[in-house]
Amino acid sequence: MSTVDKTEAQWREELTPEQYRVTREKGTEPPFSGDYNKVSTAGVFHCICCGTPLFDTSTKYESGSGWPSFWAPVAEKNVATEIDLSLGMRREEVHCRQCGAHMGHVFPDGPEPTGLRYCINSVALDFRPEGGGD
Incomplete structure (x- = not known):
């Protein structure tokens, strides 16, 4: 259950159109287009919507x-999953537990x-890089 309660108008005002499309409308960015696919600097990735x-x-x-791929979240309590039957497939969708933002999917491979x-x-x-630098 998400704990951040904002209207769709508030989300649209705070997020870029692409961030809104992906996180609030369950969109997907094109493969190999994201800024964080190749990041290897030590640090933590936070939810763009609420900072979790x-x-x-x-x-x-x-x-x-x-797409950026991880074998585990920082803490299980920070993510939620649910079955996604869109696009004629059965996938497990990943959400930020705090605000409900769509993050992507988790696969058993x-x-x-x-x-x-x-x-x-x-x-x-x-x-957010470790130590606060880039």
Whole structure:
């Protein structure tokens, strides 16, 4: 259950059109187009909508999918999932638990130790490098 309660008008005012499309309308950015696909600097990726910490670069890996991929979230309590039956497929959609923002999907084809691939849209994230630098 999300705990951030804003109107659609407030979200539209705070987010760019692309951030709104992906996070509030369950869109997807084109593969290999996001700013964070190749980031390897130590730090944490936060929800672009509410700032909740979601993924750490220590769990990031190159999946070849074109989107930032992680084998685990920072904390299970920070993400929620639900079944997505759109596009004629059965997938598991990933949301920020705090605000309900759509992040991407999780698949069971990732590396150990979890075997999961959290495939996340860059535009849904705000990267904060360790130590505050770029």
